[in-house]
Amino acid sequence: MNISHQKVDDVNANIQVELTPEDYTPSVDKAIKDQAKKAKLPGFRPGMVPVGHIKRTYGKAILFDEINKLVNDKIAAYIGENKLEVLGQPLPADNDADAVYNWDFKDTFNFTYEIGIAPEFETPFSKETAFTAYDIKADEATLTERVKNLRRSYGKMTNPEVSEDGDVLYATLKQEKEDGIENTASVRTDIIEDAKIKKALVGLKKDDTVKIDVKKAFKVADAARILGINEESFENLDVTKFELTVKNINRLEESDLDQEFFDKLFPAGEVTKEEDFTAKVKEEVENLFKQNSDQKLRNDIYAFGMDNVDVKFPEAFLKKWLKATNPNISAEELEEGFADFLSNLKWTIIENRIVTTNNLEVKYDEVINLAKERIYAQIKMYNINEEPSDEQLNQFAMQLLQDREQANRLFEEAKALKVFDYLKENVTLNAEEISYVDFEKLEK
Template sequence: MNISHQKVDDVNAKINVELTPEDYNPTVDKAIKEQAKKAKLPGFRPGMVPTGHIRRTYGKSILFDEINKLVNDKIAEYIGENKLEVLGQPLPVESDADANYSWDFKDTFAFNYEIGLAPAFETPFSKETAFTAYDIKADDATLAERVKNLRRSYGKMTNPEVSEEGDVLYATLKQEKEEGIEKTTSVRTDIIEDAKVKKSLVGLKKDDTVKIDVKKAFKVADIARILGITEEEATNLDVTKFELSVKNINRLEESDLDQEFFDKLFPAGEVTKEEEFTAKVKEEVENLFKQNSDQKLRNDIYTYGMDKVDVAFPETFLKKWLKATNPNISDEELEEGFADFLSNLKWTIIENRIVTANSLEVKYDEVISLAKERIYAQIKMYNINEEPTDEQLNQFAMQLLQDREQANRLFEEAKALKVFDYLKENVSLNPEEITYVDFEKLEK
């Protein structure tokens, strides 16, 4: 068997494979014998079908399958041995399909494949590459908002006589037209967008009525939810004026800053004073801000790397490969998503070269730990008081990783984190304190 490759240009090449009968017949003979042992044919006892009969009846299809497997295996070996950084998969040259072979176990076969090669470049990160690492501090307004949310989360529901801003009105909404929509529902005043509408709902008592324009008051999704209609119907409402009649007023009172409240948030007795509570909340908030800071740093590193690596890709080949592997994709869909595909491909190559050059390794335990982190965060999102055990998290993680798609996604995420941790240690980071308000301005 002869295998060779020739470069067409820096990012395109061809692989040529030549097979003689001596290369493929031993493999084909073995496959025919195995088929004879398994075959169940009329007139023959199981396992006693003559190989000659199998060769005459199924020989050409077996020959075709075995040559296909042999060629694919040898090409994969050749790519590995020659350290070719191939993009996608080798594609057979279409003209080879017209080759006139007799398939009589005596042919010499010649196959040609197109391959796309990753462009050559150096990863653009070193100790001379500088980035800003933001140390985000909680300003008074952000801290006050967090304290307020915590107090409301553990507060109690009351039914005051007069409404205030932020209350939830249990009310009937009636559209001002004959046979219009009428719905008794809860109306959150804190989501109202129009200041005049919001003001009109302050100072109301039970059985009071007021007219509001729902299009001014709410987003389309909120209108649909409140009135029990579809978003399309909410968008196309012909009459947007409704009469709102108050049935009840609900108010979530903030919890007192007392020991009972502190013990709901922290281990019993750990926090006993308001100052200690505020310090704990500040610590919690600033720990969350570290995630924002890390994300900003990751984005900056990504942007820098993508800007510095300015290379060409085998675009014609890649489009052909994408069409071959996604036969239902239209030309318009392919063109529409191709720029994003190339961007993802470029960053993947950058990451892979950092991994290879520095012998970074993603271990199975790291993927398990990441899966447990994601599961824990999801559980806490839906039930703040539920604390899953490590055994439960392990069980959930193992179930999640049985899904190949989820396992691959988590592996890629773990690899990205590994690369990010490596880069943080091997570039220059300039620390800078900043308030959360000012940090948010950087993101816009």
Template sequence: MNISHQKIDDISAKITVDLTPEDYNPAVDKAIKDQAKKAKLPGFRPGLVPTGHIRRTYGKAILLDEINRVVNEKISAYITEEKLEVLGQPLPVDNEEDNKYNWDFKDTFNFNYEIGLAPIFDVPFSAETEFTEYDIKADEATLVERTKNLRRSYGKMTNPEVSEEGDVLYATLKQEKEDGIEKTTSVRTDVIEDAKIKKSLVGLKKDDTVKIDIKKAFKVADIARILGITEEEAENLDVTKFELSVQNINRLEEADLNQEFFDKLFPEGEVTTEEQFNEKVKEEVENLFKQNSAQKLRNDMYTFGMEKVEAKFPEDFLKRWLQATNPNLSAEEIEEGFADFLNNLKWTIIENRIVTANNLEVKYDEVVDLAKERIYGQIKMYNINEEPTDEQLGQFAMQLLSDREQANRLFEEVKALKVFDHLKTTVKTKSKKIDYDKFEKLDNK
């Protein structure tokens, strides 16, 4: 067997494979013998079908399969040996001589494949590159909102006689037209967008009525939910004036700042005063902000890398490869998502070159630990008091990683984190304190 490659230009090449009978027949003979042992054919005892019969009946199909397998294995090994940075997978080049083969186990085959090559460029991160790492401080408004949410989580529902802003009204909404929509449902006053309408729902009692323009009061998605209709139907309402009749008033009273409340949130006796509670809330919030800061730094590094690297890709080849590997996608769909695909590919190449140049390694235990971390976060999100054991988290992690797609996603996430951690040791970072409200505006620029 002879394999060679020839560069067409800097980002594409052709691989040629010459295959003689001596290269493929041993594999074909073995496959035929294995098939004979497994075959169950009329007139033959199981496992005793003559290899000659298998060769005559299925020989060409087996020959084709084995040649494909041998060629693919050899090309893969060749790419590794030659250290070719290939994009996608090799695509066979149509050859008029392919139709002249006899497929009689004596042919000498010549196959040609087109490959796309990763563009050559330098990774732009160095000790001279500088980024800002934000030390985000919790502003008073954020702490007040977090405290309110915690108190509401452990508060109790009451039914006051008179409505206030933020209450939930259990009410009947009736469209002002004959045979119009009539629906008894819960109406959250805190999501109302129109200030005048919101004010009109304050001070109401049971059986009071008020007229509202539902399109001014709510977003389309909220209208659909409240009236039990589709968003399209909500968008196309011909009459938007409704009469709202109060059936009941629901109010979520915030929990008192007392020991019972503190012990629900923290280990018993750890927090005993309002001052300690406020410090805990601040600590929790600012720990969350550290994640926001890290994400901002990652985003800034990504943006810097993408802007600094100018690279040309074998676009025609990549589109044909995408079509070959995704036959259900139309040419229009591939074209529509191609710019995003190239961006992802460009950053993947940058990441992989950082990984290779610095011998970074993703270990299985690290992927398992990340899976546990993600699962723990989900459990705490839905049940703040539940504390899963490490054994339980391990079982959940194994279930998650049994899904190949999820396992690959977590592997790539660990790799991305390793690259980020490495870059932080390579570039310069300057720390800057900033309040959360200002950081939010900065992040949205």
């Protein structure tokens, strides 16, 4: 067998494969014998079909399949041995379709495959590259809001006589026109966008009525839900004034800051005083802020890398490959999504170049641990007091990784974390303390 590749330009190449009968005959003969052992054909006992009969009947199809397997395996091995950083997968060249073969087990086959090559570039990160690592501090307003939300999450529902801001009104809304829309639903006063309308819904009692303009009061999705119609119908309303009649007032009272409340949030007896509770909440909030800070740093590193790596791609080849692997995609859809595809591909090859250049390795244990972290976070989301054992997390993680799509996603996430950790150690990070309010302004 002869196999070689030839560059067309910096990002395109062809792989040529020549197969002689000596190359493919052993595997084809073996496949025919295996088929004879398994074949169940009329007039023959199971496993006793003559090899010659199989060769006459199915020989060309077997030959075709075996040559395809052989060529694909050899090309994959060649790419690995020659360390070719290919994009997509090899595609048969158009001129291969013109080749004519007898398929009589004597042909010498010549195949040409097109490949896309990752562009050459230097990664732009070094100790001279500086980024800001923000240390986000929780301000009083943020802590107060977090405590309020926690107390409301574990509070109790009451039905006061008079409405206040933040209550939920169970009310009927009737359009001010003959045969107009009428629907009864829960109306959260905290989602009302117009200050005057929100004020008008404070101080109401059961059976009180007030007129509101629903287009001023609600966002489209909220209004459509409350009125029991779809968003398009809401957008086309000719009359937007509705009469709102209160049927009931619901209020979620905040939980008391007592031991029962503390034990719902933390292991029993761990928190016994309000100041300890506040300190725990501050720690929790600032840990969440650490995630925000890391995400900001990731975004800044990503933007710097994308701006400072100037490369070209084998665009014609990539479009051909995308069409071959997604035959139902239209030309318009392909063009619409192609810029985003190239953007994602660019960052992927930057990450891959950092991995290969610096001999980084994603280990299986790291993928397992990442899976366990994600599962643990999901469990705690639904039950803050549940503490799964390490054995349980291992079992859940192994089950998750049985799904190839999930396993690939976690591997890619582990690789991205590995690259991020490497870059944090090999660029300059300037620490800067900042309030959450000011940090939010950076994001806008």
